Amino acid sequence: MPKEWKGIMTFTEQRFGQIEEVSLELLGGARTLAEKTGGDVSTFLIGHNIKNLAKELIAYGADKVFVADHPSLTYYQSDACTKIFTNLIHEQKPDIVLIGATSIGMDLAPRVAAKLQTGLSAHVVKLEIGPDGILRQIVPGFGGNVMAVVTCPEKRPQMATVRPGILKKIAKDESRQGEIIELDVKISEEELKAKTLEMKIEPPPELPIEKAEIVIAGGWGICDKECFNMLKELAKLLGGAVGGTRPVLDEDLIKEDQMIGQSGKIIAPKVYIGFGISGEMHHVVGILDSDTIIAINIDSKAPIFDFVDYGVIGDAKEILPRLIKKLKEKLERKQC
Amino acid sequence: MTEELQIIVCIKQVPDPHYLSKITIDPVTKTIRREGIPAVMNPLDRNALEEALRIKEQLGGRVVAISMGPPQAERVCRDALAMGVDEAILLSDRVLAGSDTLATAYALSMAIKKLGSFDIVFCGNETVDGSTAQVPPQLAEFLKVPHITRVRKILSINRNELIVERTIEYGYMKLRVKLPAVIAVTKEINEPRLPTVSAILKCYRKEIKKWTVSDIGVNPRQVGLEGSPTRVIDVFSPEVKRKRKIFEGTTDEAVEWIIEKLHEAGII
Ligand SMILES: Cc1cc2nc3c(=O)[nH]c(=O)nc-3n(C[C@H](O)[C@H](O)[C@H](O)COP(=O)(O)OP(=O)(O)OC[C@H]3O[C@@H](n4cnc5c(N)ncnc54)[C@H](O)[C@@H]3O)c2cc1C
Ligand SMILES: Nc1ncnc2c1ncn2[C@@H]1O[C@H](COP(=O)(O)O)[C@@H](O)[C@H]1O
Numbered sequence: 001m002p003k004e005w006k007g008i009m010t011f012t013e014q015r016f017g018q019i020e021e022v023s024l025e026l027l028g029g030a031r032t033l034a035e036k037t038g039g040d041v042s043t044f045l046i047g048h049n050i051k052n053l054a055k056e057l058i059a060y061g062a063d064k065v066f067v068a069d070h071p072s073l074t075y076y077q078s079d080a081c082t083k084i085f086t087n088l089i090h091e092q093k094p095d096i097v098l099i100g101a102t103s104i105g106m107d108l109a110p111r112v113a114a115k116l117q118t119g120l121s122a123h124v125v126k127l128e129i130g131p132d133g134i135l136r137q138i139v140p141g142f143g144g145n146v147m148a149v150v151t152c153p154e155k156r157p158q159m160a161t162v163r164p165g166i167l168k169k170i171a172k173d174e175s176r177q178g179e180i181i182e183l184d185v186k187i188s189e190e191e192l193k194a195k196t197l198e199m200k201i202e203p204p205p206e207l208p209i210e211k212a213e214i215v216i217a218g219g220w221g222i223c224d225k226e227c228f229n230m231l232k233e234l235a236k237l238l239g240g241a242v243g244g245t246r247p248v249l250d251e252d253l254i255k256e257d258q259m260i261g262q263s264g265k266i267i268a269p270k271v272y273i274g275f276g277i278s279g280e281m282h283h284v285v286g287i288l289d290s291d292t293i294i295a296i297n298i299d300s301k302a303p304i305f306d307f308v309d310y311g312v313i314g315d316a317k318e319i320l321p322r323l324i325k326k327l328k329e330k331l332e333r334k335q336c
Numbered sequence: 337m338t339e340e341l342q343i344i345v346c347i348k349q350v351p352d353p354h355y356l357s358k359i360t361i362d363p364v365t366k367t368i369r370r371e372g373i374p375a376v377m378n379p380l381d382r383n384a385l386e387e388a389l390r391i392k393e394q395l396g397g398r399v400v401a402i403s404m405g406p407p408q409a410e411r412v413c414r415d416a417l418a419m420g421v422d423e424a425i426l427l428s429d430r431v432l433a434g435s436d437t438l439a440t441a442y443a444l445s446m447a448i449k450k451l452g453s454f455d456i457v458f459c460g461n462e463t464v465d466g467s468t469a470q471v472p473p474q475l476a477e478f479l480k481v482p483h484i485t486r487v488r489k490i491l492s493i494n495r496n497e498l499i500v501e502r503t504i505e506y507g508y509m510k511l512r513v514k515l516p517a518v519i520a521v522t523k524e525i526n527e528p529r530l531p532t533v534s535a536i537l538k539c540y541r542k543e544i545k546k547w548t549v550s551d552i553g554v555n556p557r558q559v560g561l562e563g564s565p566t567r568v569i570d571v572f573s574p575e576v577k578r579k580r581k582i583f584e585g586t587t588d589e590a591v592e593w594i595i596e597k598l599h600e601a602g603i604i
Binding site: 075076078079102103104106107109110111113114115117118119120121122123136140141142143144145146147148149150151152153154155193194195196197198199200201202203204213214238256257262270271273280281282288291292293294296300303305306307308309310311312313314315318319322323326327330331 | 351353356357359360361368436437438441464465466467468469470471472473474476477478481482483484485486499502503504505506507508509510511512513514517564565566567568569570571572573574576578579580581582583584585587588590591592593594595597598601602603604
């Protein structure tokens with residue numbers, strides 16, 4: 001009898017031997033889904049000299065880790081990775097396959113889905129199992145202005161790329177038991193038609209915006225060097241990180257990795273404070289999961305005020321220096 | 337090798353990104369209301385066209401633009417002609433409506449095969465409406481050629497290969513790819529040209545080729561809703577549950593209020 005499609009398989013992404021946070025989140029999310037679907041949670045780990053990572057994946061929720069280790073796989077190689085992953089899915093027949101919506105996941109997943117001739121939804125922000133046992137994937141469209149519930153009713157596996165920061169990883173449990181299966185990998189150089197020659201990573205900032213508890217964001221309304229220096233000072237005072245919108249990125253006041261929104265980072269800090277940001281959907285989709293949203297805008301009709309907990313109608317350029325001054329006074333008094 | 341370079345660019349018509357927040361959903365019929373929202377070429381597809389035209393200017397060759405969409409998508413084909421492509425093709429057929437990315441990639445691949453051999457297919461990395469970024473790798477799979485997504489720079493090019501940089505989180509990768517290949521580009525790759533007035537006038541004299549699925553041998557059961565493995569079973573507007581307390585007063589009062597709220601949130 002042919003094997004049935006069962007269980008959940010995730011893709012584990014590692015860079016230079018470091019597991020990406022989203023891959024641990026996928027395992028956590030998969031565990032929750034597996035309570036409804038049954039079957040085990042497996043993951044696919046690929047790279048070179050990475051076998052030691054398998055135990056960590058088990059500690060974070062994997063029942064089985066399939067490892068593809070080969071000297072040609074030091075960097076992500078799309079052709080080889082597609083082939084090995086597709087073969088593994090054919091053989092293991094997971095009902096659901098989850099991949100992080102990263103630059104690498106978004107390169108790999110569509111190609112694998114096309115090889116398998118199955119459906120794939122992009123940048124999923126929520127996953128649930130419907131009463132019919134089918135995976136419901138909530139996908140943002142039109143810049144996040146519209147949400148769609150997408151299913152893949154007939155073809156298998158059901159595949160989705162999931163935004164980093166959406167699913168929750170489980171607490172690490174070193175005593176969890178799991179199986180490590182080493183795959184027999186053969187790669188010829190000719191197969192690597194699109195070959196990664198090198199990979200350069202600048203060390204991420206000490207506190208990337210997606211990890212900060214408080215994010216101070218600036219927009220076009222305060223788009224000058226002086227204001228952004230004040231944002232930095234404020235962030236330092238509060239122990240947070242600075243982010244911004246597209247137009248301030250275009251003016252080089254922030255880096256690519258500090259842009260918040262649809263084409264940037266999705267963040268979920270305790271507090272988001274936006275200065276001089278209009279609140280276009282493209283940006284707002286990136287902050288919707290914040291616990292508290294505060295915004296300062298000079299225009300009482302700015303759309304951002306529809307999304308705030310606390311909104312201040314006022315001139316951010318005046319408020320910023322005063323806020324810094326007052327906070328400094330307060331924090332100094334606290335220390336005495 | 338004597339043949340000239342063949343470059344294809346996939347372009348899509350999308351709602352003007354500046355109007356995205358005006359798109360709403362009829363809560364009863366669940367249809368997407370987009371009346372009065374202008375349709376334009378997907379912004380990144382202009383970057384894709386620009387890169388193709390630059391390569392042609394450097395090495396010679398032919399650039400063909402293809403769009404799959406409703407008859408109105410003729411507009412983006414015109415825009416591509418005005419930018420300087422040699423030929424524009426509109427793939428339009430009722431049975432294509434409702435195609436997901438897999439079905440779209442299949443249909444586009446059949447149109448590209450119909451054109452004969454090619455060296456590079458340029459795409460935008462993602463669209464502003466669906467923004468799945470899935471079509472380019474899936475198209476490459478149907479064409480059985482390699483793909484590279486998120487390309488921000490072409491470092492070198494010859495008849496057989498490209499060397500490019502692709503962006504990744506906190507860095508980049510350098511890749512070498514054997515042609516033919518599908519290349520999906522990001523905004524950083526170039527600044528798209530604006531068509532000249534004479535080019536705009538001239539583009540109206542050029543013919544846009546119109547193809548239906550039967551012209552390119554597409555199996556109608558593999559496209560449209562029927563040929564799409566994914567289904568949209570519901571659409572809704574994201575619900576915003578916020579306190580929406582708005583403060584207006586002097587700067588000092590505002591500052592006190594913000595500090596109070598930061599305190600309540602446990603930040604200070
Ligand atoms: C495909 C696509 C993807 C995009 N992705 C993103 C994305 O991921 N992230 C993103 O941020 N953007 C993105 N954008 C751009 C987005 O559509 C908006 O243009 C952008 O978010 C607006 O940035 P802003 O609020 O800084 O500027 P503006 O919209 O220009 O708003 C400036 C605001 O500042 C206020 N202001 C002016 N002076 C003051 C003052 N002294 N004090 C207080 N307030 C003041 C004004 O009232 C105004 O509301 C994208 C666009 C496209 C087309
Ligand atoms: N209907 C279409 N017609 C032509 N090209 C398309 C179409 N859909 C997607 N593409 C191409 O694929 C890219 C990525 O689209 P998407 O995967 O939908 O985000 C676009 O920028 C286009 O280059």
